[in-house]
Amino acid sequence: MTKPSLLFVCLGNICRSPLAEGAFRGAAKAAGLDADCDSCGTAAYHVGNPPDPRSIETAARHGVDIGSLQARQLCADDFKRFTQIFAMDHQNLANIEAVKPEGATAEISLLMDAVEGREGAAIADPYYDGEEHFQFTWDDVSAAAEALVIKLKSR
Numbered sequence: 001m002t003k004p005s006l007l008f009v010c011l012g013n014i015c016r017s018p019l020a021e022g023a024f025r026g027a028a029k030a031a032g033l034d035a036d037c038d039s040c041g042t043a044a045y046h047v048g049n050p051p052d053p054r055s056i057e058t059a060a061r062h063g064v065d066i067g068s069l070q071a072r073q074l075c076a077d078d079f080k081r082f083t084q085i086f087a088m089d090h091q092n093l094a095n096i097e098a099v100k101p102e103g104a105t106a107e108i109s110l111l112m113d114a115v116e117g118r119e120g121a122a123i124a125d126p127y128y129d130g131e132e133h134f135q136f137t138w139d140d141v142s143a144a145a146e147a148l149v150i151k152l153k154s155r
């Protein structure tokens with residue numbers, strides 16, 4: 001069976017998707033799941049930058065170090081390299097679909113589609129909000145990470 005490889009995508013790759021990557025890494029490690037994962041942004045504003053300090057702090061509070069991640073932009077190769085691509089919100093989903101190349105093999109969906117009862121929900125952008133919003137983001141991405149790990153473990 002193909003090893004799962006998951007890509008988490010937001011706009012800037014400094015707030016939501018690094019938290020999703022961190023939550024998934026933590027949940028996969030705890031469950032002994034062998035999977036690859038990465039995160040990126042649909043925009044290039046923050047390429048090369050570490051996650052927002054508020055994201056780093058939030059992940060650290062939950063025992064996950066995301067401080068060495070570096071933002072990058074979604075590229076054509078990602079659509080073949082990853083088995084699943086998860087968008088944080090509807091605008092990112094539309095942006096991903098808009099640059100999807102011919103021959104793309106990755107399944108593309110909203111991240112919250114993985115959580116029973118939250119299908120179709122967006123993960124709100126915490127960038128312009130207060131610190132507590134990063135905890136709300138963590139709650140969402142960790143619910144999705146747990147659900148994905150359970151699904152992938154039972155394949």
Ligand code: 4NP
Pocket residue numbers: 010011012013014015016017041045125126127
């Ligand atoms: P993210 O949040 O997409 O969750 O990383 C944002 C980060 C930066 C900006 C917007 C959203 N920005 O406009 O620079």
